[in-house]
Amino acid sequence: MTSFDIVVVGAGPVGLAFAASLAASDLKVALIDRQSMADLAQPAFDGREIALTHASIKILRELGAWDAIPCSEKSPLFGARVLNGSNPFALSFDAPAGCWKPLGVLVPNHWIRNALFSVVRTRAHARLFAGCNVVAAQSNPREATVTLSDGRQLKARLLVAADSRLSALRDLLHVAAEINRLGCSMLICRVRHEVNHHRIATEWFDHRQTIAMLPLAEGMSSLLVTLPANEVSRLLVMDDAAFLAEMTRRCCGRLGKMSLASSRHAYSLVTTWAHRFWTSRAALIGDAAVGMHPVTAHGFNIGLGGQNRLAQGIVTAWCKQSDIADPTLLRRYEIRHRLTAAPLYHATNMLVKLYTDERPLAQAARHVGLRVSQNLPFVRRGISAFLRR
Numbered sequence: 001m002t003s004f005d006i007v008v009v010g011a012g013p014v015g016l017a018f019a020a021s022l023a024a025s026d027l028k029v030a031l032i033d034r035q036s037m038a039d040l041a042q043p044a045f046d047g048r049e050i051a052l053t054h055a056s057i058k059i060l061r062e063l064g065a066w067d068a069i070p071c072s073e074k075s076p077l078f079g080a081r082v083l084n085g086s087n088p089f090a091l092s093f094d095a096p097a098g099c100w101k102p103l104g105v106l107v108p109n110h111w112i113r114n115a116l117f118s119v120v121r122t123r124a125h126a127r128l129f130a131g132c133n134v135v136a137a138q139s140n141p142r143e144a145t146v147t148l149s150d151g152r153q154l155k156a157r158l159l160v161a162a163d164s165r166l167s168a169l170r171d172l173l174h175v176a177a178e179i180n181r182l183g184c185s186m187l188i189c190r191v192r193h194e195v196n197h198h199r200i201a202t203e204w205f206d207h208r209q210t211i212a213m214l215p216l217a218e219g220m221s222s223l224l225v226t227l228p229a230n231e232v233s234r235l236l237v238m239d240d241a242a243f244l245a246e247m248t249r250r251c252c253g254r255l256g257k258m259s260l261a262s263s264r265h266a267y268s269l270v271t272t273w274a275h276r277f278w279t280s281r282a283a284l285i286g287d288a289a290v291g292m293h294p295v296t297a298h299g300f301n302i303g304l305g306g307q308n309r310l311a312q313g314i315v316t317a318w319c320k321q322s323d324i325a326d327p328t329l330l331r332r333y334e335i336r337h338r339l340t341a342a343p344l345y346h347a348t349n350m351l352v353k354l355y356t357d358e359r360p361l362a363q364a365a366r367h368v369g370l371r372v373s374q375n376l377p378f379v380r381r382g383i384s385a386f387l388r389r
């Protein structure tokens, strides 16, 4: 059995950021992922364009990952419009007049992973176990152990689950979670188009579909369509011409003439909330703790902030030569992460419920909601300021 200080299961963006955050110590870290080393080192485009807040950019910069992402892959976002059905009224979120700071920056998920992977590879403290699943795990007040699919066993002072929203490690540790399968999927692809996007995102809650258009390079956007799962499956296999014709119709020509600029990707929508973010000698981070609906674009931002808080607590404990898995430390992480994530998680779920409800009363309520928000500048300014954190 090989011993480590910390074993992290899941080398996604949050697991990688956590391993990179621990480089400030000489703690010995193992990072396990079921993907091959080649796929982790050169992740393929997966359709996701992550809207990063300034707080997230600061963390990525401190980790040395921000500068490893090419400038051509960073698309500043200067505003957002929310539309309800066929009503022409739009609720607007903009940077204040004269403010040069964008609301956020869109970066492809595979570039975030690529940059964080390069950071972790250059640090000697972390060892990667690629192409492995965890088939068994145990933790008790003295130690935690995991068994890998190839039979190897690892022992640690702290075990960390960063293996996504349907976390297998969370189940192996007997931590319960609220899991909501929404029965719909999100289809994403990049399109080139003739109408200028002016670096403004559009979120359009239309009848039986939700469409988001995220501005990338000039003349290019990421198109996200949320529909019942069977409709997304149909759109995925359509030939390009039929697909573009249907998307142009669904978008009511808002982007003008479109052509495909990437492969198509689909995600079935599941939100999750773990009942606990820690147990004896184990903690949950990223989507394994909180799996947000992507509509408010905050899952990674929340996960990145959470791992940063946990890593800071661990590095402080290590400096004081105290226990890196002390229950007080893990409880403090849980309380702070819950306080940050709960309002956004519940507000997002309520928003999704209201904006996918087809009953006339709900349609009227959301129209009134948009109008009222537009006429309350402090609400719009508050949300814009929150996005620009």
Ligand SMILES: Cc1cc2nc3c(=O)[nH]c(=O)nc-3n(C[C@H](O)[C@H](O)[C@H](O)COP(=O)(O)OP(=O)(O)OC[C@H]3O[C@@H](n4cnc5c(N)ncnc54)[C@H](O)[C@@H]3O)c2cc1C
Residues within 6 Å of the ligand: 009, 010, 011, 012, 013, 014, 015, 032, 033, 034, 035, 048, 049, 050, 051, 052, 109, 132, 133, 134, 162, 163, 164, 165, 168, 169, 186, 188, 267, 285, 286, 287, 288, 294, 297, 298, 299, 300, 301, 302, 303
């Ligand atoms: C369509 C879409 C758009 C999004 N847009 C945004 C956005 O704009 N802004 C934002 O902040 N967030 C966004 N998100 C959310 C964001 O993508 C996630 O919050 C983020 O990827 C979570 O990172 P993670 O490392 O926790 O999990 P993941 O990215 O899911 O990575 C988990 C890793 O664990 C590995 N793994 C899984 N199971 C096992 C196992 N049993 N054993 C070993 N390894 C395992 C996987 O291979 C993977 O590498 C979006 C999500 C979606 C689906």
